[in-house]
Amino acid sequence: MAQAPLLNVHHLQKKFGQFHALTDVDFKIYPGEVFGFIGPNGAGKSTTIRILLGLIRASGGQATLFGQDVWRDSVAIHRRIAYVPGDVTLWPNMSGGEIIDMFLRLNGDRHSDKTETLIKKFGLDPRKKARTYSKGNRQKVALIAAFSMDADFYIFDEPTSGLDPLNEQTFQAEVLALKARGKSVLLSSHILSEVEKMCDRIGIIREGRIVETGTLADMRHLTRTTVDVQTTAPVTDVAALAGVHGVTVETDHHVTFAVDADQLTAIMAFLTEKGLVALTTTPPTLEDLFMRYYQGADQAVDGK
Amino acid sequence: MTLTKWFTRTSALVKLNLRRDWTQLVLWCVVLAGLMTAVAAKFDQIYGSQRALNEIVKTLKTPAMVALFGPMTAKPPYTTAAVFAAEMLVFMALFMVIMNVIIGVRATRHDEDAGLTELVTAHAVGRGAPLLAAIVELTGLNLILGCGYGLGLQLAAMPGADSTGNWLIGFGLAAVGWAFGMLTLVMAQLADSAGGTSRLSFAVLGLLFVLRMSTDVSDPQLTWWVPFGWVEKISAYQANDWAPVWAYLLLGLLLAVLAIVIRLRRDLGAGVIATRRGRQRASWWLRGPVGLVWRQARGGLVAWLVANFVLGAAYGSVFNTIGDLAKTNPMIKQLLGTSALAAANRLVVKNFVAVLAIVMVIIALIPAIQLTLKLVGDEQKGYLHQVGATAAARWHVWAAYTGWGALAGAAVLLAGLAGMAVMGAITMNDSLAWASYWHVWLAYLPAMLVMIAVASLLVGWLPKWRYLAWGWLGYSFFAVYLGTLLTLPEWAQHLSPLGFVDRVPVKAIDWSVSWWCLGLTVLLLGLAAIGYRRRDLAQ
Numbered sequence: 104m105a106q107a108p109l110l111n112v113h114h115l116q117k118k119f120g121q122f123h124a125l126t127d128v129d130f131k132i133y134p135g136e137v138f139g140f141i142g143p144n145g146a147g148k149s150t151t152i153r154i155l156l157g158l159i160r161a162s163g164g165q166a167t168l169f170g171q172d173v174w175r176d177s178v179a180i181h182r183r184i185a186y187v188p189g190d191v192t193l194w195p196n197m198s199g200g201e202i203i204d205m206f207l208r209l210n211g212d213r214h215s216d217k218t219e220t221l222i223k224k225f226g227l228d229p230r231k232k233a234r235t236y237s238k239g240n241r242q243k244v245a246l247i248a249a250f251s252m253d254a255d256f257y258i259f260d261e262p263t264s265g266l267d268p269l270n271e272q273t274f275q276a277e278v279l280a281l282k283a284r285g286k287s288v289l290l291s292s293h294i295l296s297e298v299e300k301m302c303d304r305i306g307i308i309r310e311g312r313i314v315e316t317g318t319l320a321d322m323r324h325l326t327r328t329t330v331d332v333q334t335t336a337p338v339t340d341v342a343a344l345a346g347v348h349g350v351t352v353e354t355d356h357h358v359t360f361a362v363d364a365d366q367l368t369a370i371m372a373f374l375t376e377k378g379l380v381a382l383t384t385t386p387p388t389l390e391d392l393f394m395r396y397y398q399g400a401d402q403a404v405d406g407k
Numbered sequence: 408m409t410l411t412k413w414f415t416r417t418s419a420l421v422k423l424n425l426r427r428d429w430t431q432l433v434l435w436c437v438v439l440a441g442l443m444t445a446v447a448a449k450f451d452q453i454y455g456s457q458r459a460l461n462e463i464v465k466t467l468k469t470p471a472m473v474a475l476f477g478p479m480t481a482k483p484p485y486t487t488a489a490v491f492a493a494e495m496l497v498f499m500a501l502f503m504v505i506m507n508v509i510i511g512v513r514a515t516r517h518d519e520d521a522g523l524t525e526l527v528t529a530h531a532v533g534r535g536a537p538l539l540a541a542i543v544e545l546t547g548l549n550l551i552l553g554c555g556y557g558l559g560l561q562l563a564a565m566p567g568a569d570s571t572g573n574w575l576i577g578f579g580l581a582a583v584g585w586a587f588g589m590l591t592l593v594m595a596q597l598a599d600s601a602g603g604t605s606r607l608s609f610a611v612l613g614l615l616f617v618l619r620m621s622t623d624v625s626d627p628q629l630t631w632w633v634p635f636g637w638v639e640k641i642s643a644y645q646a647n648d649w650a651p652v653w654a655y656l657l658l659g660l661l662l663a664v665l666a667i668v669i670r671l672r673r674d675l676g677a678g679v680i681a682t683r684r685g686r687q688r689a690s691w692w693l694r695g696p697v698g699l700v701w702r703q704a705r706g707g708l709v710a711w712l713v714a715n716f717v718l719g720a721a722y723g724s725v726f727n728t729i730g731d732l733a734k735t736n737p738m739i740k741q742l743l744g745t746s747a748l749a750a751a752n753r754l755v756v757k758n759f760v761a762v763l764a765i766v767m768v769i770i771a772l773i774p775a776i777q778l779t780l781k782l783v784g785d786e787q788k789g790y791l792h793q794v795g796a797t798a799a800a801r802w803h804v805w806a807a808y809t810g811w812g813a814l815a816g817a818a819v820l821l822a823g824l825a826g827m828a829v830m831g832a833i834t835m836n837d838s839l840a841w842a843s844y845w846h847v848w849l850a851y852l853p854a855m856l857v858m859i860a861v862a863s864l865l866v867g868w869l870p871k872w873r874y875l876a877w878g879w880l881g882y883s884f885f886a887v888y889l890g891t892l893l894t895l896p897e898w899a900q901h902l903s904p905l906g907f908v909d910r911v912p913v914k915a916i917d918w919s920v921s922w923w924c925l926g927l928t929v930l931l932l933g934l935a936a937i938g939y940r941r942r943d944l945a946q
Contacts, residue, residue: 156796159943178800186796192789194703196602198685201693201702208694209797230684234520234600245793258796 109134109169109256109287110155116163117150117311124150126311128164132256132289137282139302140291143397147311148291149189152260155289156186168256182210185249189261189291191241193233199244200229206248218251224273238265250277257281257288263297275301295389307396314396319389326392327361329385330370335378344370356380413671415533420540424514428544431513435506436552443499444559450491451565460485466725467493474620475721477639478627486567492576492643500638501616503552503584507545508608511591514541516601525675538592538670542663545588553581572644575652582655583638587612589662596669599678634658696799696807704778708815711774712822715767719826722763726756726827727834749837754913756839760827761910764847765888767823768905769880772855775816776876779862782808783870786945795944805939809863809932816855817848824848843912850911853924854904858883860931867938870945879903 108131115128125147132138142148153159155166157177166173168180193202203222204214222229225243233241242265249257259278263271271294278288278301292298298305299319306316315322327348332338337355341347346366351359362370374382425432454460466472467479467490477497481489515538518524524537533539557577561570587608594607615635622629622636630636637651669679692698743751782805785791794804824844832838862876883903890900900906904927907920 153792153944153946158792158795159946160941178798181796182798184796186793188789188792190789191793194699194790195600197702198687200687201685201689204689205693205699206793206797208689209696209794209799211798214688230687232682232685235682 106134107170108132109136110167110289112151112155112164112166114164115151115154115161115166117147117154117159118162124311125154125161127313128308128311129313130306130316132287134287135282135285136303137278137288137290137301139298139305140289140308141293141298141305141393142308146308148308149260151308152186152258152289152291155258156184157181183255184258185210185252185254185256186258187242187245187249187260187262189264191238191245193236193241193244195232195234197233198230199227199233199236199240202233202244203229203248203251206245207251210252210254212252215251218247221247221250221277225270239267239270242266243270246274246277250281255286257286259288260291261293262290263292263294271297295393299389307393309396322392323387324364326387326395327363328367328387329359329361330374331359331381331383331385332374333357333380333382334374335380336376338374338377341370341373344373346370411533413533413535414539415531415536417533417536417539417543420527420532420536421543424540424544428510428513432510432548435510435548436555439499439502439506439552440555440559443495443556444563446495447491447560447563447565450563451487454487454490457484460487460490463490463494470624472725473623475724477619477636478623478630480627480639480642481645486565486644488565488567488569488572488644491565491568492572496576496579496638496641496643497619499556499580500583500635503549503580504587504612504635507549507584507588508591508605508612510548511541511545511588512595512601512604512608514544515592515595516598516604519676520601528675535667535671538667541592542589542666545592546585549581549585549588552584553577556580567644569644569647571647575641575647575649576643579638579641579643579652579655582652582659583635586634586655586659586662589659589666592666593662593669596666596673597679599676599680599682603678603680603682696794696804697810699794700778700781700807700811704781704811704815707777708774708818711771711815711819715770715819715823716826718770719763719767719823719828720830721826722759723827723830723832724834726759726831726838727836752837753839756831756835757843757913758910760839760843760847761913762888763827764824764851764911765884765905767820767827767847768851768855769884769888770823771816771818771820772858772880772883774819775812775855775859776862776880777812778815779809779812779859780866780873780876782866782939783873783945786870789946792944792946801940802936805863805867805936809859809866809935812862813856813859816859817852820851820855821848839912846912846916850908850916850921851905853921853928854908856928857904857924857931860928860935863935864931864938867935867942870942 110132112128112130115125117125128151140148154161155173157174160174171180227243263274304318307314334356338358339352342350346363348361454463464485476494479493557574560573591608595604598604598607615633619633619636637654640651642648828844865873883905886900886903887905
């Protein structure tokens with residue numbers, strides 16, 4: 104990633120009265136990258152996105168998109184971005200087709216063949232009044248408008264929470280198509296399989312600060328592998344080794360525990376000396392990974 | 408037993424509705440019963456002498472007044488109470504129906520649209536319980552108001568009134584209100600949204616009101632075919648006929664049963680008449696914030712224009728009776744001579760127009776302020792978050808709402824004055840020049856713009872305090888319209904920009920007021936735009 108970042112968020116803060124919604128948000132997104140933005144409810148994902156859109160003003164720190172300030176140059180920036188909010192609210196007395204066209208025109212775009220194709224792909228009935236749409240259908244309206252824009256940067260805030268699996272697949276295919284065309288995407292999501300499938304890098308936000316950024320592989324490396332082992336010699340003294348956590352003793356010859364990734368080689372050497380009978384190691388699942396960050400360091404889940 | 412299961416937990420829902428609505432209900436009761444009592448108490452002073460009574464009866468018998476207030480059926484000797492009944496009944500019945508439609512929609516479709524009914528009926532609550540709760544709420548409200556009217560009239564003790572007549576008026580109004588409340592509940596089953604229910608209900612009311620106008624003018628007997636007109640037939644303080652009350656109760660009962668039958672059969676969230684499908688593509692003019700606000704506001708705006716035009720026309724239709732000094736005093740004609748009399752007549756009408764202008768201005772400011780403040784409401788509902796993320800600039804969105812607000816105010820005032828001018832020209836032998844009405848518009852517009860600009864300033868800087876704009880409008884009405892009656896000091900009137908406009912069209916326009924008002928408007932709007940650019944979007 105030698106290129107200059109497209110989005111540069113530096114030490115971003117936001118206060119609502121006395122409440123610190125964001126204390127320190129810091130991340131970058133590079134051209135052609137899909138960035139996953141994850142964190143528990145109320146961690147500050149939507150607040151961050153609203154600041155990036157110039158809807159609300161940061162109390163401190165900086166955020167630039169295309170090298171321009173997100174608050175001061177919002178109109179210029181908005182010409183080049185597309186946005187789908189997490190909670191899509193539409194004017195109840197307008198039809199989906201009308202709303203899609205209006206969003207396109209507000210950005211100086213127009214209804215194109217691409218729009219028609221997307222309406223078919225997502226299976227939206229554009230003539231229904233927005234009042235009669237379900238949550239999923241409202242999301243489709245916003246998604247169709249966003250995907251038919253020719254933007255450089257796409258922001259999706261939990262875009263698939265109301266979609267059925269078929270439409271979710273359509274969404275993923277469209278995002279991958281954007282990536283193939285070198286577009287950048289900021290995707291806030293709770294659906295881990297979605298994040299795993301599409302995102303190049305991930306930023307985890309908790310209590311208003313970014314606690315980790317990196318690729319999934321990097322993060323896996325930071326967590327613990329679960330080991331279930333049976334040996335010929337008694338093995339209970341494994342608990343005394345560095346990097347071993349949460350030992351459960353089944354018998355003297357059978358224990359399970361979690362081990363830090365960087366201590367794995369040393370532990371394996373130790374276990375081999377004890378004479379291996381059976382060994383299973385389980386790499387951390389995504390869930391483990393997220394649970395660890397979501398729940399905070401003080402109550403980290405040990406491996407499992 | 409099989410039937411009651413559909414109404415399980417109705418009483419709990421009634422309590423819930425009352426807890427939610429009680430401020431609104433109390434407000435309606437106090438305002439309506441208070442209005443009725445205050446007018447009744449004042450009536451003896453307004454028409455103090457027998458001659459004044461005879462004169463007003465003559466006016467009430469003209470077709471224009473019959474169309475507005477219903478036929479004057481009382482027989483001589485005319486009493487204050489008989490004139491009161493003729494003047495107030497149709498008017499108050501209209502308020503009763505409007506109240507019942509508003510509360511009826513709120514208690515049914517409003518909750519269903521919001522998804523509350525779904526949540527409630529998913530519990531051990533009968534399918535018909537929310538509807539029955541609405542019926543109970545409306546019944547109680549109308550009963551209490553009926554008693555309030557009866558008591559108020561008893562207290563006012565107008566000359567010529569009797570207790571039977573007092574209570575008959577009270578319960579007659581309660582009955583017409585209740586019957587139309589039940590009609591609203593039927594409409595709530597037919598339409599599939601709160602907006603649709605309101606539109607259907609008010610459309611039926613409008614149709615019946617116009618029908619009633621035409622039958623009253625042509626042949627009052629035919630009014631028996633128009634349910635809204637039954638209330639005129641109670642013949643209060645004369646024959647004291649209770650038959651219309653029973654007729655309303657029967658009609659209301661039938662409608663209530665019909666509403667329940669449809670409700671128990673229909674799907675939740677559906678209506679007998681489905682919402683029409685919308686457009687496949689947006690029309691060409693829906694291309695920016697200006698088009699968007701128009702798309703949202705056009706229906707309401709047209710209604711305001713028509714309503715104020717009709718109100719203006721109603722006032723205009725009585726200009727000939729007001730502006731006929733010779734009618735009350737034949738000697739005047741000989742004293743003044745024909746041309747001087749015509750000039751004096753015009754002056755009387757001009758004075759009347761100057762007072763009515765304030766009413767028209769206040770009414771025109773309602774949609775104007777509503778549209779200006781709608782910006783914050785639309786932010787809070789989330790409509791504008793996606794718009795805010797497009798290339799549409801903040802000031803552009805703000806200008807669309809405030810601009811339509813100002814335009815709505817100007818247009819609605821113009822419509823009201825046009826109604827007055829047209830109807831005045833038709834009914835008066837020697838009507839006012841068009842310029843008189845035009846001057847009213849020119850004189851008040853800058854002052855109105857100041858009030859709209861202040862509303863916009865609140866939107867830009869203090870969105871949470873935006874309701875202050877309504878308070879100021881209410882104060883303006885109080886200070887400027889009632890101020891002269893109550894002999895308020897000048898500074899109290901000058902707390903509203905409207906108070907600086909001095910009796911146009913009787914007096915000439917004071918251009919210095921117009922210019923400083925326009926200057927202030929520009930300044931305030933500039934500040935409002937800056938404020939809206941700087942603040943966080945409401946969420």
